[in-house]
Amino acid sequence: MYLNLKKSIFCSALIASVLTMSGCLSTTNTGTLGSERKQFLLMPAAQWEQQSLTAYSEIIGSAKNERKVISNAQVNRVTKRLIPIAGHFRADSANWKWEVNTIKSSELNAFCVAGGKIIVYTGIIEKLKLTDDELAAIIGHEMAHALREHGRERASMNVVTSLGLKYGSSALGLSGTGQQVAEMATKYGLTLPNSRKHENEADLVGLEIMARAGYNPNAAVVVWKKMAVATNNKGKTTEFLSTHPAPVSRIESIQQTIPQVMPYYKAYKVKK
Numbered sequence: 001m002y003l004n005l006k007k008s009i010f011c012s013a014l015i016a017s018v019l020t021m022s023g024c025l026s027t028t029n030t031g032t033l034g035s036e037r038k039q040f041l042l043m044p045a046a047q048w049e050q051q052s053l054t055a056y057s058e059i060i061g062s063a064k065n066e067r068k069v070i071s072n073a074q075v076n077r078v079t080k081r082l083i084p085i086a087g088h089f090r091a092d093s094a095n096w097k098w099e100v101n102t103i104k105s106s107e108l109n110a111f112c113v114a115g116g117k118i119i120v121y122t123g124i125i126e127k128l129k130l131t132d133d134e135l136a137a138i139i140g141h142e143m144a145h146a147l148r149e150h151g152r153e154r155a156s157m158n159v160v161t162s163l164g165l166k167y168g169s170s171a172l173g174l175s176g177t178g179q180q181v182a183e184m185a186t187k188y189g190l191t192l193p194n195s196r197k198h199e200n201e202a203d204l205v206g207l208e209i210m211a212r213a214g215y216n217p218n219a220a221v222v223v224w225k226k227m228a229v230a231t232n233n234k235g236k237t238t239e240f241l242s243t244h245p246a247p248v249s250r251i252e253s254i255q256q257t258i259p260q261v262m263p264y265y266k267a268y269k270v271k272k
Contacts, residue, residue, distance in 0.1 A: 052114040052151065059119065063103045072102035075120045078135050081213040082143060083116070088212060089147050089205065108230060112142040114151065128226045133210070133219030140213075141206035141220075148201055203254055211261035214268030220254050 063069045079100045086093040096116035106123040118139065125135065145151065203220070211217045228247035 049114040051155075053117065056113050056117045056119070059103075060101055063101075063105075068104040070102050070104050070122070072120070072122065072125070074125065074130075074132060074135060075100060075102045075139075078132055078139060078215075079118060081215075082136060082139055082209060085209045085212045086116070086143060086147055089144075089209075093147065108227075110138050110142050112139070112146040114146055114149065116143075116146060118142065127230060128223070130223070131219065133215045134223045134226075136210040136213060136215035137206065137217075137220035137223045140209035140215075141202045143209060144202040144205035145198065148198070148205065154195065154198070199250075200253065203250060204257060207254060207257060208261050208264065211264040212268070214265060216265055217254075217258045217261050221251055221258075224251050224254070 060069060083098050086096075093116065098116035098118070100118045100120075102120050102122060105121045106127070107121045108124045108127060110118075110120040110124055112118045120135075120139065124130065124138065128134070130138070207217050207220055210220070224247050228251075231247075
């Protein structure tokens, strides 16, 4: 068992080295709060965008069949101001075929997939009683995921870790319990931390997007406090095993960075 554990740790370390060495570009301009982190993007952009579009089309198609795709004035109003800000981070986003859809559902969710396809569920607006500023915080966060291509990066990582575990375990003679340990080490040592890193990046980039669009960045704090109450998750105890930062640590991070983007919000208000 001890030998298998050592082999599994070596296998995970090998995969981590590949991921580190393969990071070669950043998909966005830095901005004020943007990330300079080099990203691992093995999957071709066109392939990922097509897969994302297929998934998006299936969701919208199903919702339309159930007559759940609706027009929401608040969502349309907020996204009209947010979308042009994407160009500050990616010039090519001006060529994206942006779409905005609202789905009538009790689900607390919203997302933006590759190429600028935004979906907002009415549940998150109604249950959290979102103001325009608060909705801007959520949509700005989701836009940031798309601009940073976090989904594509995650898919690339999954390809490499899957192949690494398959062939690395075989080469190192791992089987049974030993391979399970390798998978656990990869999941909690590589996959989930990277996901939390993506969430932190999206929080920061999203904060700047909303501020540049004239939405009060302090609303982002209110949103995550409301989310904490709605999901009954007010502590930090589950953060290590979660793909999202715990609400408390998320709020602390946002509060620390709000002063850096507040000038954009104030400048917008003066201009208007």
